[in-house]
Amino acid sequence: MYTQAMDIPNTDGPTAVPAINEQAREAEFNERAGRGEIVEAKDWMPEAYRKTLVRQISQHAHSEIVGMLPEGNWVTRAPSLKRKTILLAKIQDEGGHGLYLYAAAETLGTSRDQMLDALHTGKAKYSSIFNYPTLTWADIGVIGWLVDGAAIMNQVPLCRCSYGPYARAMVRICKEESFHQRQGFDLLLALSKGSEAQRAMMQDAVNRWWWPVLMMFGPHDKDSQNSELSMKWGIKRISNDELRQQFVDATMPQGELLGVTFPDPDLRYNEARGHYDFGAIDWSEFWNVVNGHGPCNKERLQARVDAWEEGAWVREAALAHARKQAARVAAAAA
Amino acid sequence: MNAPIAALNPAHVSYVLRIADGSLILAQRLSECCGHGPALEPDIALTNIALDLLGQARLLLSHAGALEGQGRDEDALAYWRDASQFHNPTLCELPNGDFAQICLRTFFYVAWQAQLWTALSASKDAALAAIAEKSSKETRYHCEHLAGWVVRLGDGTADSHARMQRALNYLLPYTNELCVDDDIDLAAAAAGIGPLPSSLNDAWTAQVQAVLAEATLSLPASTPFRSSGRRGQHSEAMDYVLAEMQSVARAHPGAQW
Numbered sequence: 001m002y003t004q005a006m007d008i009p010n011t012d013g014p015t016a017v018p019a020i021n022e023q024a025r026e027a028e029f030n031e032r033a034g035r036g037e038i039v040e041a042k043d044w045m046p047e048a049y050r051k052t053l054v055r056q057i058s059q060h061a062h063s064e065i066v067g068m069l070p071e072g073n074w075v076t077r078a079p080s081l082k083r084k085t086i087l088l089a090k091i092q093d094e095g096g097h098g099l100y101l102y103a104a105a106e107t108l109g110t111s112r113d114q115m116l117d118a119l120h121t122g123k124a125k126y127s128s129i130f131n132y133p134t135l136t137w138a139d140i141g142v143i144g145w146l147v148d149g150a151a152i153m154n155q156v157p158l159c160r161c162s163y164g165p166y167a168r169a170m171v172r173i174c175k176e177e178s179f180h181q182r183q184g185f186d187l188l189l190a191l192s193k194g195s196e197a198q199r200a201m202m203q204d205a206v207n208r209w210w211w212p213v214l215m216m217f218g219p220h221d222k223d224s225q226n227s228e229l230s231m232k233w234g235i236k237r238i239s240n241d242e243l244r245q246q247f248v249d250a251t252m253p254q255g256e257l258l259g260v261t262f263p264d265p266d267l268r269y270n271e272a273r274g275h276y277d278f279g280a281i282d283w284s285e286f287w288n289v290v291n292g293h294g295p296c297n298k299e300r301l302q303a304r305v306d307a308w309e310e311g312a313w314v315r316e317a318a319l320a321h322a323r324k325q326a327a328r329v330a331a332a333a334a
Numbered sequence: 335m336n337a338p339i340a341a342l343n344p345a346h347v348s349y350v351l352r353i354a355d356g357s358l359i360l361a362q363r364l365s366e367c368c369g370h371g372p373a374l375e376p377d378i379a380l381t382n383i384a385l386d387l388l389g390q391a392r393l394l395l396s397h398a399g400a401l402e403g404q405g406r407d408e409d410a411l412a413y414w415r416d417a418s419q420f421h422n423p424t425l426c427e428l429p430n431g432d433f434a435q436i437c438l439r440t441f442f443y444v445a446w447q448a449q450l451w452t453a454l455s456a457s458k459d460a461a462l463a464a465i466a467e468k469s470s471k472e473t474r475y476h477c478e479h480l481a482g483w484v485v486r487l488g489d490g491t492a493d494s495h496a497r498m499q500r501a502l503n504y505l506l507p508y509t510n511e512l513c514v515d516d517d518i519d520l521a522a523a524a525a526g527i528g529p530l531p532s533s534l535n536d537a538w539t540a541q542v543q544a545v546l547a548e549a550t551l552s553l554p555a556s557t558p559f560r561s562s563g564r565r566g567q568h569s570e571a572m573d574y575v576l577a578e579m580q581s582v583a584r585a586h587p588g589a590q591w
Contacts, residue, residue, distance in 0.1 A: 079582040096378060
């Protein structure tokens with residue numbers, strides 16, 4: 001998930017045990033959060049709550065901007081001008097999501113430069129799904145349909161998350177994401193009505209993306225680090241396994257409409273449970289990709305580092321010009 | 335714009351196509367930058383400009399296709415013409431280069447578009463006048479945004495100044511082509527379809543030179559060099575632009591997307 005931060009080991013180091021008087025405030029805070037009250041930037045909050053949010057929101061922001069890369073890979077080759085327009089606008093939306101999210105994280109006392117430095121030095125993660133390659137045009141549809149679809153499952157509950165600035169950013173993001181999901185589905189619908197080659201392209205993309213998408217929801221609840229605390233604080237509302245099940249259940253009829261199959265022989269409706277059963281996820285692949293050994297980890301991170309380093313002279317020039325302008329205004333006023 | 339349209343003369347289609355091709359090819363070049371900007375804000379802004387140019391291209395290509403009356407829609411014109419059948423100024427197809435070159439190239443072209451849209455508002459082709467009217471609002475913002483970057487980089491650090499000066503020395507000769515008339519322009523102007531490019535020259539030059547002066551840049555010596563993209567004779571870069579843009583569409587002839 002874009003917010004897989006809460007599922008992977010914390011690299012920020014241990015948070016200090018709070019002093020006695022802090023413990024009372026913390027108990028009061030937990031009670032407030034438990035009642036579903038919204039926490040604002042100026043409110044007191046436990047250090048661990050603040051750190052958890054910074055990790056989660058910044059990694060969500062990083063996911064948005066790294067996520068621009070696999071889709072950007074196809075923008076110059078989009079096979080119709082309408083699809084090119086839709087894709088370009090979608091990628092632009094993702095940049096916008098990155099902006100809202102960095103701004104939301106900044107309310108917690110960290111700067112965008114600090115967050116970007118953590119991304120560029122490999123300290124901060126981003127969603128592992130973007131470490132998979134986009135190999136054909138159909139991948140753009142599947143990213144919209146399945147990747148954005150999975151993201152929405154997780155992000156809609158975040159609109160009710162206890163931290164106000166994050167929750168408000170998520171309201172806007174979710175509206176745009178659900179639009180992107182429909183656009184992805186529409187792209188695939190066109191392929192499904194197209195030639196044999198177009199349908200084969202779609203099926204191949206579904207085959208490659210299906211398991212990584214299921215992994216986006218994070219490890220099983222019993223193996224998920226940090227989840228319990230995040231639930232208590234109202235940062236997370238629904239567990240990984242519940243969200244994954246909701247996603248599979250919602251996706252099956254859509255897949256039927258497209259005429260695609262899923263690469264899982266155990267996938268079938270279970271009358272007794274009222275849900276789809278699905279096969280075992282290969283978690284070794286998930287952890288390999290999280291730990292930097294996925295198909296595109298190095299390329300994605302390098303592309304971000306290159307853009308940042310190659311843009312350094314531009315940012316310096318903008319600051320230098322602003323200083324010159326300020327000096328001219330001051331001189332004129334003197 | 336949905337009423338049946340008839341081309342006033344054969345030059346009419348070519349005149350509209352040239353304007354469409356400039357927007358399309360520059361949009362294609364700008365979209366290469368998407369996700370790789372020096373910071374999020376300029377990245378989003380350049381993508382936004384690419385989107386506007388693409389929007390202009392789609393309207394103009396559709397209009398040209400309707401004028402032509404041979405059933406070619408925007409995609410047929412974008413994906414199934416070869417380089418020599420594109421008539422964008424060479425300026426639009428040149429490789430992006432660094433951020434200074436991207437900003438200056440785009441500024442030169444959108445400043446020219448600003449003059450063109452104003453003149454086209456008086457076109458006898460009502461659909462073309464309407465497209466110009468819509469586009470002029472976007473172009474005003476593009477000019478302002480890009481002029482801001484040209485000034486910021488020209489009058490920024492020594493490094494950014496040197497980069498912008500280098501971009502100016504490289505790009506300015508390619509602007510010679512923008513304001514030169516040929517038979518298509520003469521025929522279109524005589525029919526009241528649009529202005530002669532030469533008639534836009536003074537206003538374009540004044541607008542551009544004011545920004546270059548504020549950016550503390552020096553105008554390079556004039557050169558007899560003249561590119562010829564508007565005549566369909568392109569730079570070496572053009573075929574690569576099209577090979578990439580058209581690759582998926584051409585691999586699936588007749589497919590709907």
